[in-house]
Amino acid sequence: MNRRSSGILLHLTSLPSRFGIGDLGPSAYKFADFLSETGQRLWQILPVNPPRPDHYSPYQSPSAFAGNPLLISPELLVYEGLLDESDVQGSFEFPPDRVDFPAAVAFKNGVLERAYRSFARNGKPAEYEQFCTESAYWLDDFALFVALEERYDGHVWNQWPEDLRDRRPESLLRAKEDHRETIERAKFFQYIFYRQWKAFRDYCNGNGVRIFGDIPIYVDFNSADVWTHPHMFKLDDQKSPLVVSGVPPDYFSETGQLWGHPIYRWDALEETGYEWWMERIGHNLKLCDLVRIDHFRGFVGHWEVPAGEKTAMHGKWTAGPGSHFFRAVFDRFPELPIIAEDLGVITPDVVEVMEEFDFPGMKILLFAFGDDPATNPYIPHNLVRNCVAYTGTHDNNTARGWFEDEISEEERRRVLNYIGREVPPAEIHWELVRMVMMSVADTAVFPLQDVLGLGSEDRMNMPSVPNGNWRWRLRPEMLTDELRSRLLAMTQTYGRAAALR
Numbered sequence: 371m372n373r374r375s376s377g378i379l380l381h382l383t384s385l386p387s388r389f390g391i392g393d394l395g396p397s398a399y400k401f402a403d404f405l406s407e408t409g410q411r412l413w414q415i416l417p418v419n420p421p422r423p424d425h426y427s428p429y430q431s432p433s434a435f436a437g438n439p440l441l442i443s444p445e446l447l448v449y450e451g452l453l454d455e456s457d458v459q460g461s462f463e464f465p466p467d468r469v470d471f472p473a474a475v476a477f478k479n480g481v482l483e484r485a486y487r488s489f490a491r492n493g494k495p496a497e498y499e500q501f502c503t504e505s506a507y508w509l510d511d512f513a514l515f516v517a518l519e520e521r522y523d524g525h526v527w528n529q530w531p532e533d534l535r536d537r538r539p540e541s542l543l544r545a546k547e548d549h550r551e552t553i554e555r556a557k558f559f560q561y562i563f564y565r566q567w568k569a570f571r572d573y574c575n576g577n578g579v580r581i582f583g584d585i586p587i588y589v590d591f592n593s594a595d596v597w598t599h600p601h602m603f604k605l606d607d608q609k610s611p612l613v614v615s616g617v618p619p620d621y622f623s624e625t626g627q628l629w630g631h632p633i634y635r636w637d638a639l640e641e642t643g644y645e646w647w648m649e650r651i652g653h654n655l656k657l658c659d660l661v662r663i664d665h666f667r668g669f670v671g672h673w674e675v676p677a678g679e680k681t682a683m684h685g686k687w688t689a690g691p692g693s694h695f696f697r698a699v700f701d702r703f704p705e706l707p708i709i710a711e712d713l714g715v716i717t718p719d720v721v722e723v724m725e726e727f728d729f730p731g732m733k734i735l736l737f738a739f740g741d742d743p744a745t746n747p748y749i750p751h752n753l754v755r756n757c758v759a760y761t762g763t764h765d766n767n768t769a770r771g772w773f774e775d776e777i778s779e780e781e782r783r784r785v786l787n788y789i790g791r792e793v794p795p796a797e798i799h800w801e802l803v804r805m806v807m808m809s810v811a812d813t814a815v816f817p818l819q820d821v822l823g824l825g826s827e828d829r830m831n832m833p834s835v836p837n838g839n840w841r842w843r844l845r846p847e848m849l850t851d852e853l854r855s856r857l858l859a860m861t862q863t864y865g866r867a868a869a870l871r
Contacts, residue, residue, distance in 0.1 A: 375866050377412025380413065391469045394566040435650070440474065468843055612633075709758050761820045797823075807861065819842070
């Protein structure tokens with residue numbers, strides 16, 4: 371992270387595809403080519419765990435380890451001999467610029483079921499058995515969790531029969547026997563996902579592109595992780611959360627944000643040498659070349675709210691493990707490519723931990739013009755080398771949408787004064803990209819929507835709105851020759867193109 375480079379933020383579901391949702395197929399390889407050809411050395415993605423079917427957020431998942439089967443490529447399944455060509459031919463009626471999640475899920479489920487039947491008929495190859503053995507530390511419990519969730523109609527695991535809720539060994543053995551095929555199917559989907567993922571990552575790395583992943587600090591309560599490791603979380607004797615996650619009231623919300631995740635028992639984790647976290651970090655480093663830890667400050671101090679509260683107002687700050695945790699992590703992983711998501715109100719104790727371990731933080735250009743640009747910590751002239759500079763993130767409006775629809779006239783004046791001239795809205799995104807490119811920050815990342823100059827209607831996520839997010843998709847014709855030339859020229863001009871060759 372200490373050499374100049376740049377990259378693009380684009381989640382895999384946003385790639386073009388004939389099947390309603392982006393995946394690990396040909397479009398992923400073509401986008402890796404685009405990055406390489408334009409001098410980009412990083413491809414930042416969102417978490418690749420399977421999303422819950424309510425909002426399809428990549429940050430809400432039944433597993434911190436499992437891969438998202440929706441990302442499996444049907445075209446590669448044909449190439450691997452698990453589907454017939456007829457399964458992926460024909461005209462599919464999916465929106466070209468949005469993910470229709472219910473329709474895409476229905477199609478992918480049918481395709482994956484046919485692939486599983488083909489796999490089951492032909493016997494299990496040694497490679498599959500090896501994957502299951504090497505992944506058993508998370509895969510066995512996840513596959514059983516999937517089977518039991520299906521058996522009990524999607525009810526939360528602490529509402530299952532008490533013997534299964536409490537994981538009594540004889541009941542687990544009986545459940546594994548009763549649901550053998552569902553378990554095998556879940557394992558097969560993971561095997562295929564990780565096989566396709568490895569080929570995808572190898573291709574990216576071979577073309578000088580590193581994968582920049584994302585680890586949410588918290589996990590969902592209704593997940594295989596909490597069911598399997600209830601002792602790691604603050605739960606009552608009925609296995610329900612005592613306290614849940616959030617952030618307190620601030621400038622952006624007078625009632626705070628109530629996220630609702632269970633809170634870690636860091637003392638119990640420490641007794642194991644933080645083993646579950648070590649497994650999680652090691653797992654993600656097998657997937658990605660570097661990772662962002664979402665809500666980094668939660669390792670130092672976190673806001674916990676009594677379960678049952680309707681807002682985050684009545685919580686309290688509780689200390690996290692801080693430096694002790696990261697010393698243990700560095701003992702296990704001496705070369706730890708972590709970026710700290712340090713947005714929001716960051717206290718001095720969080721800064722101390724980041725400085726102790728030399729973790730880069732995040733600097734968002736869209737936050738730079740709300741007050742005096744001379745002293746704003748996000749303005750390009752105040753950045754430091756050891757950071758990742760962005761125009762915006764997946765949670766922000768697009769750069770053009772922000773400029774046209776969101777900021778005040780005073781903020782717009784500050785932006786144009788900083789640029790030094792009038793800029794039409796159709797060109798503002800390039801000026802903002804240029805500011806980040808030319809900054810001293812070692813690493814620069816841009817949501818693809820900002821490079822394309824798209825408006826508010828094409829933002830990826832609006833955190834305050836529960837529905838309609840995560841749906842934006844790239845259309846192939848958007849990556850024009852003019853765009854390629856302009857992005858490459860700017861990347862070369864500011865010394866970022868050859869950093870990782």
